[in-house]
Amino acid sequence: MRPFTYERATSARDAAAKVAGRPGARFIAGGTNLLDLMKLEIETPTHLIDVNGLGFDKIEDMQDGGVRVGALVSNTALASHPRIRRDYGLISRATVAGASGQLRNKATTAGNLLQRTRCSYFYDTNMPCNKRQPGSGCAALGGFSRQLGVIGISDACIATHPSDMAIALRALDASVETIKADGSTRTIPIADFHRLPGNTPHIENALERGELITAVTLPRPIGGTHIYHKVRDRASYAFALISIGAIIQKDGTGRVAVGGVAPKPWRVEAAEAEMPQGAKAVTAKLLAGARPTHHNEFKLTLVERTLGAVMAEAKG
């Protein structure tokens, strides 16, 4: 871990300005990912701005019938909130499928969106990794890639985004509210929030330097049956091989977002039109153009089969 300095932010704008104005400065909230990465010197901030205590820890009803989730709401608080459980069950189910109780108590809503990949080569600083060290190459390509991405990837990076919660947010068309150093705010649709790697896998999202997430907003509830099926090698406390987050209506229409396959929560709206035709048809469009490795080509079959099971379950 590199030596670093630390201060508490006094306001969101203050925090944003401090990070924007100082190279090497980073926000810290729950720290469940950042601190681990700092210990391994994968992340090497020189200054940490603590944004805990800025008050973004509330879940509020919005006038349009949606819900605003503060950036600092813990994963536990989010998953267990009565309104979330009633109207956005997919979020509760996805969130409790991730990490452990202890981690969810610390981890925040914004931090969950910003967690970095769990690719083993990203975690080993002796190995080339374009995400960790741009231009150094990708050791995962041609290496152990069983857990890694099959779609949306590039020749520079085949990492996946590890979040479960984000799969639910993507299926629900959530938005991310931010504030910048100049005090301006903006709303980023979740679909545009995470970026595909291309030649710049170290740039993972749409945030500008110093831009601070203040909330995640959820549109008016859309009803339907909410199912999150996470497939992994052990029954708990593991990252997904693949996961399906689905909202399925009585008439068989619905939405599907997939985890464990791509550098971002993977959703193809055009594929959802195929839902009445069954899982095979949906998967064909959802994963069209996939480029799996020998190690992870099973994910294509697994997505189709799991989606089939989820659709059958929704039918009851």
Add this chain to the structure above:
Amino acid sequence: MKFDTPAGQNPIDQLRVVGKPTHRIDGPLKVTGTAPYAYEHHDVAPNAAYGFIVGAAIAKGRITSMDLKYAKAAPGVLAIVTAADAGPLGKGKFNTAKLLGGPEVDHYHQAIAIVVAETFEQARHAASLITVQYARAEGRFDLAAAKDDAGPSEPSATVGDFDQAYAAAPVKLDATYTTPDHSHAMMEPYATVAAWEGDQLTVWTSNQMIDWGRTDLATTLGIPAEKVRMVSPYIGGGFGGKLFLRSEAVMAALGARAAKRPVKVAMPRPFSINNTTHRPATIQLIRLGATPDGKITAFAHESWSGDQPGGGPEVAVQQSRLLYAGANRLIRTRLAVLDLPEGNAMRAPGEAPGMMALEIAMDEMAEKLGMDPVEFRIVNDTQVDPENPSRKFSQRQLVECLRQGAERFGWNRRNAKPGSVRDGRWLVGMGMAAAFRNNMNFTSGARVRLGDDGMVTVETDMTDIGTGSYTIIAQTAAEMMGVDLDRVVVRLGDSNFPVSSGSGGQFGANSSTSGVYAACVKLREAVAQRLGFNASEATFADGQVRSGNRSVALADAAKAGEIVAEDRMEWGDLEKTYQQSTFGAHFVEAAVDMATGETRIRRMLAVAAAGRILNPISARSQMIGAMTMGVGGALMEELAVDKRFGFFVNHDLAGYEVPVHADIPHLEVVFLDETDPIVSPMKAKGIGELGLCGVGAAVANAIYNATGVRVRDYPITLDKYLDRLPQMA
């Protein structure tokens, strides 16, 4: 004392304390967090500095330069030690690869330097400032590719004419199985506090074998063994990973010498997996030939594994020499040279991966024969060593384990036709396997003191690796001296105490309690003598020593001063005259999601026959812990080898998965009533590893019975069979 004739009646047979379900006497210390583990000996070296080890970034090659100047200038740094300035170092008897590498690098993350600083954070940061240039060399990292170049190793054996018998057999199986590299993944990291006083070194560490560790540390440092004291009273799991001296102890000693300060070192998890040892991967070819009524006529088990130059094989054929009958036999071991990290013992070395393969083969063969797999094993039971029929087993209740297990588990409800039982979306199946693990006895010493307060204190360098050694040793001493458990104090894990068997290979419980037995026999003699009793007539019970109509409180014997007795148990030829092994049967019900291929174990039963059970509570803990590890080996545990860079990629606990609570269902354990007087005066055998041997295959066989899909490559992850699952209705 030498144990060279079968045990007769002795004080242990009273079973007033031994054999009773007894909660561990060190439990309160553990649950209150006051049992000091290696890194927590804060009191012994309050001014300790912190060491951080630098590991090699390549698997094979040479360090061409090392730039230490930024690290040396970093805040708080007290010393840096590399091979260039460590002075001449030896290599321990039990180490294959050197514990401090450089300039030659033998494997990935081999230690090449230690940085010592005032704080852990300073040491860790300074370590990252060392820049190392390497010249990479070609390495051998792929067992399958190295298989054809593998040389002959031991054991190997032939009986009769396998080739002819196999050719003539009406029913045959020829199948290849693979098991991957495994990591011990114990909770407590490798950790050591090292302190020098003049030329005397003390290490507080986490080590299963105090005398091996102390001796190898002295050898490595080139100092006399008596100049090293090793202390390891509590160990947070070892599973064989801590049988041997490891780099953190050597580096702590070198760092402390250079910094002229005590030094603490703990290995970070992502470093320890490639730095230390692992269970080597195997490729196993099994060929069985049988008559239509199920009698095995030809039995061949051949195994390939790899290790560092000068290393040894994984003895996966071990059980195949003894478990089943068959007149014509072929046992072969082959060893390839690999440049992966050092392979070495992990819980039940040999039998654990060997049974994973053999017991699938037995299931496959039973199916070919149209026989029930339990019955097939019973038909091929042997009461003698198949390679040497004049040699009997000391006790062998395999058949009883199988029958009782089948009865208790409801095996008769199993549908022999695979893929035929459904519960909603789940395909449900039952599988079973035999359990087998050899018993070993090691020389083990102890010192026993009777204080003037009547307290009995046992001192031995025996270790408690979470197994319950403290408790069974206290039970043994209490039984022998006729006192309650609360009158016994047990002090373990210090090289100042008599050399014991240590813990490993399921030899610890029987060997170390036998050593305590021997010391207690001497103490009884000394007490009798002090009291003027005839030692052979004196009885020890209820805190009293009685002889004829005289009765004296035991405490009174030491009124005139503490009485101390020391002895060790040595072993005669009974291990040669008789085959000493432990037996069992595993039964598993598993469900496989027919959509996703996810496997969930529904219930497990183990029936074990392993001599006298000294403490049913801790013995059961050993069994269920081993069964849990067996589920890990069956379903998820695998060190992924990067064959280009030559290392285990998933080198942390996020990447190397072991079972969590949600993976483990109700586990039932039954011990058969058995005493084995041929083995020891305790009439006990090992239990710590038996519970692991066969579990993986029982799970594999249950998955086969559930789905009809046979997987011969562990772990049985869904990607290996997803496309072969039945179509969903």
